[in-house]
Amino acid sequence: MKIVGHKLSFLENIYLFEIVRGLVITTRHFFYNMFFHIAHLLGYQQDVEAAVTIQYPEQTIPVSKRWRGVHRINTRPDGSPRCVACMLCETVCPVQCIHIVAEEHPDPAIEKYPVSFEVDVTRCCWCGMCEEACPVDAIYMDSGKIPKAGYSRQDLVYDKETLTKEVPLPGYQRSLNPPGAGAPKVNPMGL
Amino acid sequence: MPTLVIDDQKVTVDPGTTIIQAAKKLDITIPHYCYHPRLKSVDMCRMCLVEVKDIPKLQTACSTQVRDNMVVFTNNQKVLDARRSVLEFLLINHPLDCPICDKAGECMLQDFYFQFSRHTSKFKEKKQKKHKVVNLGPKIVLDSERCILCARCVRFLKEVVGTEELGIFDRGDHSEIGIYPGRPLENNYQGNLADVCPVGALTAKDFRFACRSWFLCQENSICPGCSTGCNVLVHSSERSYDKTLRRVYRLTPRDNDEVNQSWLCDVGRYGYHFVDDPDRLTAPSLKRGEEYVKVDWDTAFREVAQRLRGIFERYSPSSLGIIPSPQLTNEDLYMVKKFFNETLCITNIDFKLPGWNQGQGDGFLLKADRNPNTMGAELLGLSGIGPQAGEIIEKTRLGEIKALYLVGSDPARYLGEEKIASALSRAQLVVFQGSNYNYACKFAHAILPGATFVEKEGTFTNAQARVQKINQALRPLGESLPDWKIILGLALTMGYYFPYKAAEDIFKDIAREVTGFSGLDYKKVGDKGIKLALSGG
Numbered sequence: 001m002k003i004v005g006h007k008l009s010f011l012e013n014i015y016l017f018e019i020v021r022g023l024v025i026t027t028r029h030f031f032y033n034m035f036f037h038i039a040h041l042l043g044y045q046q047d048v049e050a051a052v053t054i055q056y057p058e059q060t061i062p063v064s065k066r067w068r069g070v071h072r073i074n075t076r077p078d079g080s081p082r083c084v085a086c087m088l089c090e091t092v093c094p095v096q097c098i099h100i101v102a103e104e105h106p107d108p109a110i111e112k113y114p115v116s117f118e119v120d121v122t123r124c125c126w127c128g129m130c131e132e133a134c135p136v137d138a139i140y141m142d143s144g145k146i147p148k149a150g151y152s153r154q155d156l157v158y159d160k161e162t163l164t165k166e167v168p169l170p171g172y173q174r175s176l177n178p179p180g181a182g183a184p185k186v187n188p189m190g191l
Numbered sequence: 192m193p194t195l196v197i198d199d200q201k202v203t204v205d206p207g208t209t210i211i212q213a214a215k216k217l218d219i220t221i222p223h224y225c226y227h228p229r230l231k232s233v234d235m236c237r238m239c240l241v242e243v244k245d246i247p248k249l250q251t252a253c254s255t256q257v258r259d260n261m262v263v264f265t266n267n268q269k270v271l272d273a274r275r276s277v278l279e280f281l282l283i284n285h286p287l288d289c290p291i292c293d294k295a296g297e298c299m300l301q302d303f304y305f306q307f308s309r310h311t312s313k314f315k316e317k318k319q320k321k322h323k324v325v326n327l328g329p330k331i332v333l334d335s336e337r338c339i340l341c342a343r344c345v346r347f348l349k350e351v352v353g354t355e356e357l358g359i360f361d362r363g364d365h366s367e368i369g370i371y372p373g374r375p376l377e378n379n380y381q382g383n384l385a386d387v388c389p390v391g392a393l394t395a396k397d398f399r400f401a402c403r404s405w406f407l408c409q410e411n412s413i414c415p416g417c418s419t420g421c422n423v424l425v426h427s428s429e430r431s432y433d434k435t436l437r438r439v440y441r442l443t444p445r446d447n448d449e450v451n452q453s454w455l456c457d458v459g460r461y462g463y464h465f466v467d468d469p470d471r472l473t474a475p476s477l478k479r480g481e482e483y484v485k486v487d488w489d490t491a492f493r494e495v496a497q498r499l500r501g502i503f504e505r506y507s508p509s510s511l512g513i514i515p516s517p518q519l520t521n522e523d524l525y526m527v528k529k530f531f532n533e534t535l536c537i538t539n540i541d542f543k544l545p546g547w548n549q550g551q552g553d554g555f556l557l558k559a560d561r562n563p564n565t566m567g568a569e570l571l572g573l574s575g576i577g578p579q580a581g582e583i584i585e586k587t588r589l590g591e592i593k594a595l596y597l598v599g600s601d602p603a604r605y606l607g608e609e610k611i612a613s614a615l616s617r618a619q620l621v622v623f624q625g626s627n628y629n630y631a632c633k634f635a636h637a638i639l640p641g642a643t644f645v646e647k648e649g650t651f652t653n654a655q656a657r658v659q660k661i662n663q664a665l666r667p668l669g670e671s672l673p674d675w676k677i678i679l680g681l682a683l684t685m686g687y688y689f690p691y692k693a694a695e696d697i698f699k700d701i702a703r704e705v706t707g708f709s710g711l712d713y714k715k716v717g718d719k720g721i722k723l724a725l726s727g728g
Contacts, residue, residue: 086290087403101434102400108323112291112400116434135290 065172068128068141071119071158072166075179081164082138085114089130089139097123098130109185117160121147137176144169195261210252210263211239221265222274222303224389225341226253229453230350236341238303240273241265249273271307278308281339284319284364292337294391296404300339319364328376330396330457331384335367338392344368344384351454354378368392379553382460386443397461398441402428407440410664411718413651414442415518415644416459417550418560420653421451425645425664438665439466439645447719450657456556465643470628472640473669483638488670492684495637498620500685502594512539512583512592515573516599517547517562520649520661522697523674524564524571527598529689530682538577539592542568544605545581558654567652570707581606587614594620598674599641603630624677640671647673648694650716652723659720660713
């Protein structure tokens with residue numbers, strides 16, 4: 001390792017000059033932004049940008065179409081989740097935030113369904129591999145939502161009911177079928 | 192002895208050996224479905240085709256016997272092409288839904304498809320739809336669509352079990368495995384069908400959809416179901432314990448020619464549920480008035496030690512009775528013997544509760560004696576030093592024995608609840624040490640939770656005097672400890688020190704002191720066990 005030192009000059013050494021210099025920079029930004037914001041309000045100087053603060057959560061910036069937000073589970077026409085509890089998302093998940101408990105489905109053509117499907121968003125690293133691993137068009141991260149804060153950890157473990165209620169943000173849908181559409185029974189390879 | 196060359200490697204085998212067996216000797220795996228080392232070859236799947244020099248057509252390795260100077264190729268282009276074609280045929284009607292299939296991850300069709308074929312289907316016609324989720328009996332479910340008709344299950348029931356409940360019905364691509372009307376699978380070996388099936392056609396209800404096979408850890412162990420001591424693999428996973436309250440997912444047989452071949456009976460296979468049962472004892476507890484209070488181990492040891500000492504001082508060692516269980520390992524039983532008998536001079540030690548070995552055997556694997564370590568207990572001298580276990584209970588009822596220490600035993604199961612209630616309620620001190628709650632716990636003044644067979648290391652001695660090792664697959668549930676550690680802790684609290692750090696150290700002492708075990712250690716016992724050299728046995 002090489003340590004690159006910076007020798008302080010006399011003016012830097014006495015600090016006072018540097019403090020004044022810093023104050024000048026801050027003040028300049030303040031008056032610059034104030035001038036242009038007032039000008040923008042009055043309809044002048046529209047082509048010059050001034051510093052912008054987005055008032056989240058009241059305001060949000062539009063996200064990219066590929067952006068990965070809170071998970072959702074796609075549904076069949078009867079409203080049941082498309083998931084067949086194959087646990088491939090659970091397997092591929094690098095942070096183990098997905099947890100599925102499978103059970104026998106009464107319909108032998110479907111065979112298997114998740115009794116419980118939980119996503120722990122506090123652990124999720126938003127990599128989107130669950131989306132890629134899913135063979136049945138079931139899990140997507142196209143809701144366009146950022147997880148809200150919660151009062152307990154359990155609030156941030158989203159269960160099956162919460163996840164099936166989510167819908168894709170209009171224009172952002174990545175699933176082949178929109179929620180509640182498509183074939184009533186899903187064959188993993190043929191959808 | 193014929194000598195042949197397989198893939199440029201020379202091997203000499205016994206006459207009558209088949210190519211597949213000879214290749215196994217060289218660690219060459221020839222893919223196969225219908226061939227099973229313990230069943231007769233039937234040449235049904237055509238997957239094991241190999242090229243034999245000077246024979247124009249490919250030969251099935253499972254049934255072709257070796258000749259002297261034979262030259263076999265198991266991996267040349269001709270063979271690979273044939274394998275690919277066979278797989279293409281097998282996959283005509285097989286659905287491609289591995290993600291749902293319970294066998295995924297341990298399916299030979301899936302493995303060989305990725306290894307040898309990776310073809311895209313050329314089949315333009317409609318796939319045959321067959322029955323899904325067919326109940327074959329209380330334990331097995333059939334999915335006819337996934338079946339590749341290797342008939343291993345049919346042959347297993349015919350050749351090994353002899354009940355012949357399964358058959359192949361219909362013709363051509365309508366062929367299906369099935370049972371005869373009104374004759375569901377009822378034999379005690381049907382659990383093996385799920386293991387024998389190379390694909391996902393036969394699945395066990397107990398395991399179906401409970402866990403994906405790739406989440407499971409496997410550990411070599413011994414079935415605690417009876418005195419045969421079948422070699423098993425414990426499949427366990429702790430990842431869903433908070434949701435499913437299940438850590439052990441299944442037991443599967445492990446090959447051992449001397450004991451269980453490749454099979455396991457259903458009594459043993461499905462007998463593991465006590466490991467994660469809600470009635471497991473998880474924390475040491477003491478009786479305070481009518482309530483049980485959970486305490487830490489030190490407090491429990493101090494209380495038990497103090498009360499035992501009190502009884503010693505007031506009466507004599509003959510006022511103490513110990514009933515160990517033949518469910519415990521050799522190491523646990525040795526500690527019982529060493530501490531209670533040799534150190535404290537208690538002679539009321541016996542494990543033979545009336546009816547302890549009177550289950551129902553079936554003449555194949557299941558023995559009447561449902562304890563895995565009866566022979567071990569016998570060899571370690573835990574019987575015949577004093578009165579029988581039945582008499583110990585009787586003496587407790589008469590008030591001659593003031594304190595009773597139960598190590599893993601369940602006397603109410605053999606003697607009935609009334610008798611135990613009348614006996615144990617008279618005792619001044621009852622200590623129960625064991626893994627699961629039983630009727631005797633009601634009267635215990637102290638409950639010391641022990642670990643089950645999957646949570647500890649040790650050895651069992653089976654009915655043929657074969658010492659076999661169990662390995663730890665899971666951490667003990669809650670605060671429970673292996674039984675030998677509990678006795679070690681109690682001994683230490685009472686002022687007796689035994690220099691044991693692990694079960695292995697105890698086994699070394701057993702090997703030194705007990706006839707029959709001499710010269711053994713864990714390394715020699717190994718995975719397959721070792722038969723004790725007993726005089727007259």
